[in-house]
Amino acid sequence: MKEQQQIIRDLIAVATGQVAHVYLGACPDQVEGQDARDHDCPACRAIMAAERLAK
Structure with a gap:
C-alpha cells in the first residue's frame, strides 16, 4: 500500500511540474x-511505475 x-x-x-523530464534521452x-x-529520467520513471501499477 x-x-x-x-x-x-x-x-x-x-503532473504539477515539481519533477520535470530531463529530455536527454527517450522522454515523451x-x-x-x-x-x-x-x-x-525521474519523470519517466514515475510514469513507468504508474503504468505498471495500472496493469
Whole structure:
C-alpha cells in the first residue's frame, strides 16, 4: 500500500511540474512520441511505475 501511495505522489509531482523530464534521452515528446520513456529520467520513471501499477 505504501509503495502505491508513493507512486501516486511521484506521478502528482510530475503532473504539477515539481519533477520535470530531463529530455536527454527517450522522454515523451513530438520526436520520440508520447509512449517513449527514458529510464534515466525521474519523470519517466514515475510514469513507468504508474503504468505498471495500472496493469
